[in-house]
Amino acid sequence: MDRIPPATYEEARARTDRIHAGFAEIRQLQALLPPQPKRQETDERSVYFIQADNGLIKIGVSDSPKNRLRTLQTMSPVALRLVLVLPGRGARGESELHARFAEHRSHGEWFHPAPELISFIQEQK
Known part of the structure; x- marks a missing residue:
């Protein structure tokens, strides 16, 4: 104009x-x-578990866990592998898992490989 x-x-x-x-x-x-739905109500992203060679496990949320793994790998000095994906759990599911395993938190979204966490991953596979 x-x-x-x-x-x-x-x-x-x-x-x-x-x-x-x-x-x-x-x-x-x-x-x-109509009102826009809140992201938390319709969050269909996957919760993922990525384990580092040093044992730590990241619990995160993403639309594409495989792409997230590639991104994290470029920033990581140790090898990473995707060990579990829980589709459709979204941010709420991630928060619940962070709370459930809080006593094993190392830093941020990274957790020590405690027996309870390892068992949970194995049971979900």
Whole structure:
């Protein structure tokens, strides 16, 4: 859209009023739309378990755990492997697992390979 300087204050005011009216119309139309679902309610991402050669296990969430593994591997000084994927658990499932294994947390989303965690992974396979 070309910018043409308004000839007068009245013309500038009229343009501004038209713009504001357009925004008001947009807000009215948006109010007619159904509300957007919250991500947590529709989060169908997978919870993944990635184990490092040093034993630590990362519990994370991703749309594509295999791609996430590749990304993490480029930043890791040790080899990583994808040991388990739980489809459709989303961020809520990840949070629940972080809480369940909190006493074994090393740092961030990385956990020590405690017997309870290893057993959980084996049972889910």
